Amino acid sequence: MIASVALLIFIQSIPVVPVTVTSRSPRVEVHEFSDAELSCEFKTEKDRNPRIEWKKKDKDVSFVYYEGRFVGSFQERAKIEGATVQLRQVTQADAGEYRCEVSAPADSITLGETNVTLRVLVPPHTPSCDVPSSALTGSQVELRCRDQHSIPPAVYTWFKDNRAMPIRQPNASYTLDEFTGVLTFQTVSRADSGQYHCEAKNGVGPAKSCQGTLMQIDDLNVAAVVSGVLLVCVMLCICAVAVCYARRHGYFSRHRGRSFWIPQCHGAAHISSQNLNRTEHTQHSGYSHPPKEPQDFKHTQSFML
Incomplete structure (x- = not known):
């Protein structure tokens, strides 16, 4: 009896370890298209069948292993032993931070987790x-x-x-x-x-x-640059002289807001003067023929053939 009581006291004095989750390799680096191991090890206080979940932390948190099976792109190329995950043929899409969660409802502390970072190495491409x-x-x-x-x-x-x-x-x-x-x-x-x-x-x-x-x-061809600058200056001067000459000899004039050129030809000048005189006579004469409308026509005499 005394021995049984002593054994019970000894058992109760043993420290109880709640669920704990660790990883042998928190940082994993592998070459692209090779295999990667995401290590996750756990110990529980009482629960012999804890629930294991793997999640990937990206912009959003997505499941990798959930309810006893892999989901998404991991279905055909991943396997799990205990809580450690093996990924085959990893690519850049697999790189990131993963979280292993072990849930033991029967333990005093029901949840434990650990993080594993996967980095996928890529050799140089042709630059x-x-x-x-x-x-x-x-x-x-x-x-x-x-x-x-x-x-x-x-x-x-x-x-x-x-x-x-x-x-x-x-x-x-x-x-x-x-x-x-x-x-x-x-x-x-x-x-x-x-x-x-x-x-x-x-x-x-x-x-x-x-x-x-x-x-x-x-080498910079200084002579060619100077020649080009001088040629441009000469062309600008010629254009300026031509414009001044045209203005001085009346090639540019304004008539009712429009500019036109009057050729110096005697025949054309004679015709233009006649047209101008005829226009002035029409404008200053006080008589103009009114238009005849169809309703203004009246018969003034009736006759028979």
Whole structure:
């Protein structure tokens, strides 16, 4: 009897552990199109058959594993062992933060959870390169290189004539940002002519390069620019002189708000003067024939044939 009481007291003195949920790997990184394991381990106080749920926290929270089965796009490519989920052929759509929830209604603490972040790594793609085909000496020129798909973001190396350009070089005529892929020449010279291409790499897969493009640097033709400016000035002067000459000799005149040109021809002048005289006579004469209306006609005499 005394032994039984002592055993009961011993059992009651043992600390009771409520439901607990943990993960061996809270952060998971895998290559695209490979498999990923989302670890979730739990212990319960009394409940031997707890309810397990997996959710994905994106813009909204969506179910992954619910009521004993996978839902949505996870149905055909996921399996669960205990509470740990195996995902096959992961893509960028699978990247994000997942939450494992274990519900034990019989325990003093009924709910436990843990979070697992999945990051899907993507090797570099062939970068897009923007290289001008020509430029003038003394001008500022930018060459751009960008890969928008690689995860983690790629770093960039520029090559001139298949030789890597150092990122930092004393007295260099250019600056290069390896993280943005921008190669800037503050003032280009003929020595900067050559074939340029860019390489992107992020340590996930093999580096990728764009096709080389020839950039030609030409000297500014000062003589041609000066000649062109002088030619434009001469043409403007000629136009100004022509307009002044036309105004002085009456080629531009105003008649009732309209401008017209009167040719200097004797025959035309004679005809125009006759027309003007005839118009003035019509306007100043006090007589005009009234129109005849059909109802104004009256028979003045009747006769028979």
